[in-house]
Amino acid sequence: MPPRTHTSHPFIRAAGLGLAAAALGLTLAACSPQNTLNTVTSTGGLNVIQNVRYGPAPRNLMDVYAPKNVHNAPVVLFIHGGSWQNGSKDGHKFVGVSLARAGYITGVMNYRLAPEHRYPEYIQDAAAALRVLRDSATSYGGSPDNLFVMGHSAGGFNAVEVVDNARWLREAGVPVSAVRGVIGVAGPYTYDFRGEPTALAFPVGGNPDDIMPNRHVRPDAPPNLLLVAANDTTVDPYNGVTMNAALKKAGVPSELKVLPGLNHITIIAAMARPLNFLGDTRKQVIDFIETRKLQ
Structure with a gap:
């Protein structure tokens, strides 16, 4: 593992839920800890709609988790991590259920993966998924103008980039005013990918100054919540510090x-x-949504 420095702020590598499993003793043989966590996560009392299509590519799918008997509920799009090269919505059922139990319509999306699909294709996928989720929000009991976007790790980059850069929502036809907030969890928002394994997720010859979310924050971006793990050895916590500074400089609540x-x-x-x-984590996310949602 290369050293983490505040000069390059490397995004070192992605991982599964193995460390969490070790901490919890979830070590069932022949079954991944992530699957174990999802197996013990009940969807009872929720409406679950799997494989909602938001685009033509095979991975342009999301699962929607919705509480029953809600009206004008907040709508959350969650984006998984995995170095832009791995990961799946199927491994994050626990996030969809957790947010739905809090009263939110929640879409958990897949996106096209690198190296076949590089930036900005997976960002465009996030915008397209948000558009479809917004268009169908009322059918699930949600409000199309009460949107939140959340992501972990590489998905945190996607979430912050798709909302804070003026380009993507405009191109997808999502009104910027409809997004009430964005939540980045341990995201690599500001690092030099050149020479890193994750360079495969970015254009050949690409310049971080043209790509990193902290480089192009629109001044009318909605509030951002950046959650950083104090003991993160995969994504340098300084990414959050630098992203927060860029948001503050642009006058965006963060x-x-x-x-x-x-x-x-x-x-x-x-x-x-x-x-x-x-x-x-869960309390911080719910408190943020409750504070920022349309009342």
């Missing part, structure tokens, strides 16, 4: 929260309601 005792994996595992004891 909160940077460093969560103690958590690492790159447990910060998202703590979204699962049975794992809230790990840390404050």
Whole structure:
């Protein structure tokens, strides 16, 4: 593992839920800890619509988790991590259920993966998914003008980029005023990918100054919540510090929260309601949405 420095702020590597599993003793043979977590996550009492298509590519699918009997509920789009080269919505059922239990219509999306698909294709996927989720919000009991976007790790980059850059929502036909907030969890918002394994997710010869979310924050962006794991050895926590500074400079409301005792994996595992004891992730996310949602 290369050293983490504040000069390059490298995004070192992605991982599964293995570290969280070790901490929790979830070591069932022949079954990944992530699948174990999803297996014990019940969808009882929720409406679950799987594989909602938002585009023509095979991975242009999302699962929607919706509480029953809601009206004008907030709508959240969640984007998984995985170095832009791995990961799946199927591994994040626990996030969809957790947010739906809080009263939110939640779409958990797949996106096209690198190296076949590089920036900005996966960002355009996020915008397209948000457009479809917004268009269908009322059918699930949600409000099309009460949107939030959330992502973990590489998905945190996607979430912040798709909302804070003026280009993507405009191109997808999503009114910027409809997005009430964006939540980045341990995201690599400001690092030099050149020479890193994750360079495969960016254009050949690409310049971080033209790509990183902190380089092009629109002044009318909605509030940002940036959650950082104090013990993160995968994405340098300084990414959150630098992104927060760029938002503040542009006049965008931003909160940077460093969560103690958590690492790159447990910060998202703590979204699962049975794992809230790990840390404050779920509470921070819900408090932010409750504060920023249309009343």
